Amino acid sequence: MLVPSLALAAPKAFVKPSRPASVATKVTTVEGLTEYSLPNGLRILLFPDGSKPTVTVNVTYFVGSRHEGYGESGMAHLLEHMVFKGTPDHPKIWDALQDHGAQFNGSTWVDRTNYFETLPSTPENLKFALEMEADRMVHSKVADEDLQKEFTVVRNEFERGENNPNRVLEERMLASAYVWHNYGKSTIGSRSDIERVPIANLQEFYRRFYQPDNALLVVAGKFDPEAALATINNTFGRLPKPTRKLNSTYTVEPPQDGERSVILRRSGDVAVVGLVYHAVSGADPDMVAAEALTDVLDNKPSGRAYKGLVETGLAARVGSSIYPWAEPGVFKIHAEVGGAKAKDEKTINDVKSKLIEITEGLAKAPVTEEEVKRWRTAMLTDIELAMTDPNRIGVELSEWAAIGDWRMFFVHRDRVEKVTAAQVNAFAQRWLKQQNRTVGLFIPTPTADRSPEAVRVDVAGLVKDYKGRAAVKEGEIFAATLENLEKRIVRSTLSSGMKVGLLQKRTRGENVRLLVRVHAGSEQLLAGKAQDAAAMVTTMLLRGTKKRNFQQLQDELDRLKVDLRLSGDGDLGGGGIRMMTVRNNLPAVISIMAEIFKEPAFLASEFETLRKETLAGLEQQLQDPQVQAMLKLQQKVQPYLPTDVRYTPSTAERIARIKALTVEDVRRYWAQAWGGSHGEVVVVGDFEPATVKTQLEAELGGWRAAMPYTHVRQTFQPNVPSSSELVKTPDKPMALVGAAHAVALRDDDPDYPTLVLMNFILGGSAKSRLLDRLRQKEGLSYGAFSQLQADSIDQLGWIGAGAICAKENADKALNALRQEIERLRMEGVDAKELADSQKAYQSTFDNQLANDDYVASRLARLLYLNRTFEFHAQINHAIAALDAGKLKIAAQKWITPQRLISVRAGDLSQ
Numbered sequence: 015m016l017v018p019s020l021a022l023a024a025p026k027a028f029v030k031p032s033r034p035a036s037v038a039t040k041v042t043t044v045e046g047l048t049e050y051s052l053p054n055g056l057r058i059l060l061f062p063d064g065s066k067p068t069v070t071v072n073v074t075y076f077v078g079s080r081h082e083g084y085g086e087s088g089m090a091h092l093l094e095h096m097v098f099k100g101t102p103d104h105p106k107i108w109d110a111l112q113d114h115g116a117q118f119n120g121s122t123w124v125d126r127t128n129y130f131e132t133l134p135s136t137p138e139n140l141k142f143a144l145e146m147e148a149d150r151m152v153h154s155k156v157a158d159e160d161l162q163k164e165f166t167v168v169r170n171e172f173e174r175g176e177n178n179p180n181r182v183l184e185e186r187m188l189a190s191a192y193v194w195h196n197y198g199k200s201t202i203g204s205r206s207d208i209e210r211v212p213i214a215n216l217q218e219f220y221r222r223f224y225q226p227d228n229a230l231l232v233v234a235g236k237f238d239p240e241a242a243l244a245t246i247n248n249t250f251g252r253l254p255k256p257t258r259k260l261n262s263t264y265t266v267e268p269p270q271d272g273e274r275s276v277i278l279r280r281s282g283d284v285a286v287v288g289l290v291y292h293a294v295s296g297a298d299p300d301m302v303a304a305e306a307l308t309d310v311l312d313n314k315p316s317g318r319a320y321k322g323l324v325e326t327g328l329a330a331r332v333g334s335s336i337y338p339w340a341e342p343g344v345f346k347i348h349a350e351v352g353g354a355k356a357k358d359e360k361t362i363n364d365v366k367s368k369l370i371e372i373t374e375g376l377a378k379a380p381v382t383e384e385e386v387k388r389w390r391t392a393m394l395t396d397i398e399l400a401m402t403d404p405n406r407i408g409v410e411l412s413e414w415a416a417i418g419d420w421r422m423f424f425v426h427r428d429r430v431e432k433v434t435a436a437q438v439n440a441f442a443q444r445w446l447k448q449q450n451r452t453v454g455l456f457i458p459t460p461t462a463d464r465s466p467e468a469v470r471v472d473v474a475g476l477v478k479d480y481k482g483r484a485a486v487k488e489g490e491i492f493a494a495t496l497e498n499l500e501k502r503i504v505r506s507t508l509s510s511g512m513k514v515g516l517l518q519k520r521t522r523g524e525n526v527r528l529l530v531r532v533h534a535g536s537e538q539l540l541a542g543k544a545q546d547a548a549a550m551v552t553t554m555l556l557r558g559t560k561k562r563n564f565q566q567l568q569d570e571l572d573r574l575k576v577d578l579r580l581s582g583d584g585d586l587g588g589g590g591i592r593m594m595t596v597r598n599n600l601p602a603v604i605s606i607m608a609e610i611f612k613e614p615a616f617l618a619s620e621f622e623t624l625r626k627e628t629l630a631g632l633e634q635q636l637q638d639p640q641v642q643a644m645l646k647l648q649q650k651v652q653p654y655l656p657t658d659v660r661y662t663p664s665t666a667e668r669i670a671r672i673k674a675l676t677v678e679d680v681r682r683y684w685a686q687a688w689g690g691s692h693g694e695v696v697v698v699g700d701f702e703p704a705t706v707k708t709q710l711e712a713e714l715g716g717w718r719a720a721m722p723y724t725h726v727r728q729t730f731q732p733n734v735p736s737s738s739e740l741v742k743t744p745d746k747p748m749a750l751v752g753a754a755h756a757v758a759l760r761d762d763d764p765d766y767p768t769l770v771l772m773n774f775i776l777g778g779s780a781k782s783r784l785l786d787r788l789r790q791k792e793g794l795s796y797g798a799f800s801q802l803q804a805d806s807i808d809q810l811g812w813i814g815a816g817a818i819c820a821k822e823n824a825d826k827a828l829n830a831l832r833q834e835i836e837r838l839r840m841e842g843v844d845a846k847e848l849a850d851s852q853k854a855y856q857s858t859f860d861n862q863l864a865n866d867d868y869v870a871s872r873l874a875r876l877l878y879l880n881r882t883f884e885f886h887a888q889i890n891h892a893i894a895a896l897d898a899g900k901l902k903i904a905a906q907k908w909i910t911p912q913r914l915i916s917v918r919a920g921d922l923s924q
Contacts, residue, residue, distance in 0.1 A: 036251035038243050044421055045401075046485030050243065054255035055227025058246060059411065059420060061234035063404040065489030065522045068864045069235035070408040071143040072130035073151070074415050076230075077223035079201040080124045080263055080341070088203015089211060089219050091122040092168055096216065097129065097224075099160040101153040104146050108790070109781040111146075113850060114139050115857020118780070122201055125340045126416035130409050134860050135236035141245055144233075148249035151229065156220050158213040163793035165209055170796040170820050172202050173747035179282050180348065183454050186276045187290045191344060191452040195267040225256045230415045234408030236491070267292065267342065269466065274452040281745035283633040284330070285356040287366045288348035288454035289373060293445050296338030296417040297471035302429040303441040304336040304345055309389035310381050310438070311347055311373065315557075315564045315623075316388065318379075322372050323349050325623055329365050330630030340417050342468035345445060347373055348454070352630035366455055374451075376442040383435045388569060390430055395575040397427050399594065401486045402523030418473030424482045489700070490520040494863040496883040496890075503873065503883075504703050509715040510690035513877040516706060517698045517869065524597040526699030529870040530607060533878070534687035535587020536724035540659045545586060546671045547679040550624065551688065552580055552589030554680055557620040560613045564620060570606060574599045581871070586659060586726050587687055590874075592867065597700040601709060608713035614684065621677035632669050640818065641665065642741045643750040643919035650915045651756050651812050653734060659726060689719030694874040698866045728808040730758040736912055741919035749821045749920025751828040753835070754801070754814025755913040761804040767892035768904040769813075773802035775851050776838055777815050779858070783834050788817050794827045795819045800835075806879050813909060821920040828916060839909045842902030852894055859890060 038050035038058055050058040078090050098120065100107050111118045111131055116139075118131035129147065133139040175181050185200045192198025202208075231250065233242050270292055294300045311319040312334045323329035334347035349369050355361040400406055407423075414423040444466070492498065504516040535548055556578070558564045571578055574595055581590040591610070595603045635641040645664060654661040663671065695714070697706055734756060759766065777784035777800025784798040795817040804811035815835060819827040843851070862868045876882060 034252070035247040037247055038251070042480075044424060044480060044482035047420070048239075049420070052226065052247075052251050054251070054253055055225075056250050056253075057230045058243075059230060059232045060239050060242060061232065061404045061408060062237060062239050063234070063488055063522055064236045064491040065520070066405070066864050067135050067236055067492070067494050068132050068405060068861060069135040069140055069233065069237045070130060070132045070405040071140070071147060072128055072232040072234070072408045072412060073147050074126050074128040074230045074232070074412040075224055076126055076228050076416060078122060078124045078126050078416070079199055079203070080196045081223065082196060082199070085207060086211070086215070086219065087199050087207045088168070088201070089207070089216060090127055091202050092164070092208060092211065093156070093216060093220055094120045094122045094127050094129075095164050095168055096156050096160060096220075097150050097154045099155055099157070099164070101149045101155060103149050103153065106781075107146065107150065110142070112779050112781040112854045113857070114142055115854065115861045116143070117861060123413075123416070124197055124201060126412055128409070128412040132235070132405050132861070134857055134864075137238075137241065140233070140237055140242060144242070144245050144249050147231070148253065151224055151226065151250070152253055154220065154224070156213070156217045161213050161216065163791065166793035166820065166823070167789055167796050168202075168208050169205060170748060170818060172205060172208060173820055174796065174818065175202060179278070179280055179284065180286050180350070182280070183276070183278050183286050183288055183348075184346065186278055187288055187452050187454055188344065190274045190276050191270070191290045191292065192267055195265050195341070196263070197267075197339065197341070197343065222258065222260070226250060226253050227256055228260060230411075230420065232408045232411055234404035263341070270450050270452075273448055276452070276454055278454070281637065283352065283356060283636045284630060285351040285362050286348055286454060287351070287362060287369055288346065289369060290452040291345045291445050291447075291450050292468070293336060293343055293345040294468050295340060295342050295470060297340075297422055297473050297476065298468070299429060300437065300441045301336065301338055302426065302433045303438045305393070306386050306389045306433055306438050307345070307381065307442060308334040308336055308347075309392070310385045313388070315568070316385070319347065319349065319369065319372050322368055323365065324626065325619075327626065328361070328368060330626050338413065338417060341470060350630055352626070352633045356633070362455065366453060370451075370453070374446050374448065376439065376446065380439045381435045381442070386433060386435045386438055388572065390433065391569075391572040393430050394427070395572060395577070397430070398523065398575060398596075399525060399577055402521065402525045404522070418471070419477045421477040421480050421482075422473060425476055425480065486523045489522040492519050494869070495860070496863070496887045499863065499869060500883045504707075505877070506707060508690060508695075508711050510718050512690040512693045512695060512714055514707065514710060515694065515696045515873045515877050516701075516703045517696075517873065518701055518703050519699065521700045521866070524700040526595060526597055526600050526697065526701050527866050527870050528593045528595070528600070528603060528607065529581060529590065529694075529696040529698075529874055530611070531581060531588065531590030531694050531874050531878075532611070532688055532690070533585050533588040533692040533723045534689070534719060535585070535683075535726075536722065537659055537726045539683075539687055539721060540587050540726065543671070543675060543679050544683050545659050546675050547683040548587040548687070550628070550675070550680050551684050552591065553624060554616055554621060555610050555614045556591070557624065558615040558617055559609050560615055561609060563615070567610075574603050574606070576603055587723075588693070590693075592870070600701050600706065604706070604709050604713060611688070611714075612717055616677055616681045616684070618677045621680065625672060625675070628672055629669060632665055632672070635665050637743045637746060639741070639743045639746050639748060639750045639919040642743060643752055643816070643917045646739050646741050646917050646919070647752055647754050647814065647915060650737060650739060650917075651734065651754050651814075652728070653731065660728060686721045687719060687723070690714045690717035691719045692723040694877045696870045696874045696877070698870045698873070725807060728805060728810045730756060730810045732758070734913070734915070737915050739915065739917040740922060740924070741917065742922060743919055744921055746921050747821055748818055749824045749918060749922065750816060750818050751824050751831060751916070751918050752814060752816030753828070753832055753914045753916045754812050755910060755915060756810065756812045757908055758809045759804045759811040759908070760809055761806050763804070765904045765908065766804055767889045768896055768901055769802055769804075769908060770889065771851060771855060771893050771896060772838065772901055772905055773800050773813075774855050775843060775847065776800040776834065778802075779851070779854060781854070783838065784815060784817065784831060787834055788819075788827060788830055792830065794823045794830060798831065821922055824918050824920060824922060828918060832911070832914065832916070835909060835914075836911055839905045839911070842905060843898050845898055848896065848898050848901065852896065855893060856890060
């Protein structure tokens with residue numbers, strides 16, 4: 015390597031320096047975010063917001079796959095795993111994070127690695143997080159014994175990516191597009207480098223890059239800035255400034271001198287055609303032009319590639335992206351071809367030709383100002399809504415810091431506001447050309463037409479003296495406890511029968527969430543094709559109304575700054591949507607919500623497009639081990655005849671059903687079953703309850719279903735025999751194993767709280783027994799889990815567990831999984847594990863209450879069941895009062911090993 019390394023001592027030699035804490039110096043403040051620096055080089059960014067009871071700590075190290083040398087591919091990502099293995103002072107980081115109720119993770123990308131945790135906001139939690147991050151910055155063990163176990167885990171993650179044809183094709187295209195630069199190498203690395211890296215090399219890599227002068231610390235959420243700075247001074251401030259010098263990477267990828275091609279032949283059911291073009295870096299002024307162009311091409315329904323390929327039936331899906339990297343990156347667009355066409359190379363070549371024609375034909379059909387405005391409106395809405403969530407921004411700033419400076423987030427926003435169609439067209443003409451193309455299939459041309467060499471941007475000059483705008487308006491300080499939530503809720507019922515739950519509070523940026531769910535159908539009404547029609551109603555609602563077509567509806571939602579997502583209703587025949595917006599737009603959003611529900615267009619053309627997209631997704635699932643394993647388990651655990659509405663169809667059966675469906679089936683089901691007679695409306699956030707209540711009555715009060723809703727009853731079948739199932743998915747190196755059986759259980763059963771904690775201990779937490787054994791101790795799995803389900807109405811649920819693993823470890827993983835289930839059943843837990851789990855469970859639960867989406871969803875469900883948040887309080891109280899003896903009795907009562915149904919799915923022969 016060109017960068018000199020530090021001498022490395024054994025783990026016990028990682029001794030904290032006895033030196034006084036350094037004092038942080040203020041650098042700048044932009045829109046509520048303040049940067050400080052320490053003498054040792056650490057940059058600190060504080061983003062206080064007291065309106066949410068959580069705090070996020072994020073540490074970004076400016077090292078990614080771009081910095082890896084020969085034989086080191088995947089080292090940055092492998093090190094991300096190893097840093098979770100502990101330090102002498104924090105030997106069990108996963109357990110400690112779980113015990114503090116943290117939601118945490120780490121991620122590695124081409125220019126950076128980051129670690130973040132979101133915790134309930136207490137001084138003790140913040141102190142813990144800062145101490146832990148400062149400790150593992152320079153004192154992580156990075157021990158050979160841990161590396162030997164982690165090899166298989168990382169390889170398992172590698173193999174999971176190998177199961178995705180789109181991802182594999184992209185890796186091959188980038189490897190062809192980049193001859194010299196490390197952006198052509200996959201961040202997860204090569205299998206050989208992952209498996210063979212010497213521990214000394216990994217330790218050297220860690221000591222070189224994991225230092226305060228190569229990191230940015232972000233603290234966002236509810237905290238005392240002065241207290242946080244004091245703790246930072248006493249933790250990170252005590253770390254010495256490194257004496258080594260980090261050199262910048264200097265490899266420049268020369269202009270591409272001709273079309274390059276990649277042919278990837280693998281097992282699967284969906285073909286992918288991709289194009290990659292060298293482009294600009296994330297800080298380049300033309301990055302916003304490139305981003306706008308991705309929307310012009312793949313926006314649904316106005317995108318040019320979407321119209322030219324999806325609406326015409328030539329392809330099932332299209333997508334495009336531009337990667338905002340620190341150094342010049344790439345522009346990518348791809349199309350997916352499903353069904354019988356996926357096996358037809360002539361069709362695939364036709365898709366390639368059409369994709370090239372649309373992408374490189376922009377010179378003849380320039381982008382319009384209307385197209386750019388549409389993208390700009392949606393992008394600015396996303397940025398504005400993001401600024402209302404400090405926890406999200408705290409992590410997102412990792413990407414902008416890796417580009418060169420976190421303030422690029424605001425520079426980028428300013429550029430979004432000013433981008434023009436002329437700038438977008440100039441970008442397309444400069445970069446989207448044949449000689450700069452790498453195609454996922456096929457063929458160079460002899461004519462040289464090279465793009466200019468992209469240059470790095472002086473980020474320091476761009477952000478120097480940048481002040482930004484006024485900070486987003488803060489919300490109230492609200493402790494999101496079950497008691498406080500219940501006190502705020504205003505319940506009512508519309509004249510149609512729809513239940514209403516309103517929870518008003520001042521939020522950051524005056525954001526507000528609207529959740530609407532409709533319960534529809536009955537066992538008789540859902541018979542035959544109606545069940546499949548019911549599954550498509552909600553998505554079709556969003557594809558146009560009698561007043562607005564699909565594009566006009568999307569444009570209006572963007573204008574109103576709406577983040578819209580589908581929301582299930584928990585039943586077979588209904589559905590719902592979740593809409594996030596801002597206070598001033600809520601009245602208009604409620605009106606358009608009513609228009610969507612009450613006046614859908616159900617156009618035949620949109621139905622055919624949706625059908626193709628749905629079929630493409632299902633066809634991709636045919637060879638997915640995770641999907642197929644869970645389907646097989648569900649079919650075996652709850653067996654019904656194919657004619658029963660409760661039957662779980664296979665993927666192939668679902669494909670056949672969708673192909674047989676018509677738009678008339680969907681229209682008929684909506685007309686018969688949908689209405690406001692049974693459903694819930696929940697509003698959470700910044701709004702006026704009385705005004706909203708009046709408007710909801712006016713919009714939905716007279717909307718009733720033509721036919722009554724009746725819950726489809728589920729029944730427990732005690733005589734389901736144990737079995738061992740094998741699902742073969744050829745050419746998929748990652749496998750999934752699982753085991754489950756049904757139980758006659760409702761969530762108001764006296765044993766339910768005990769089983770909730772039992773599931774948390776077994777596989778429902780980051781320090782669970784399954785994860786500890788299969789990942790931490792034996793390195794068999796990247797992810798292991800357990801699952802407890804209990805219905806609120808019917809006496810039916812299930813207990814199960816699963817794990818992903820390498821195909822050669824499938825039997826070992828399944829045996830280990832079953833052994834841990836049996837060990838919990840026979841041995842129970844000791845007093846310490848019980849106490850630790852009770853505390854961790856409560857912290858995890860409390861952390862969820864800070865999420866308004868979670869609260870809205872919970873409130874809707876409680877309204878449906880005529881319950882209050884007291885129901886959850888009683889469960890939590892029962893969990894806190896549990897003793898080890900009661901948990902063991904419940905485990906032996908409810909877990910029946912001889913009834914477990916096992917499944918293995920993957921590229922397995924037997």
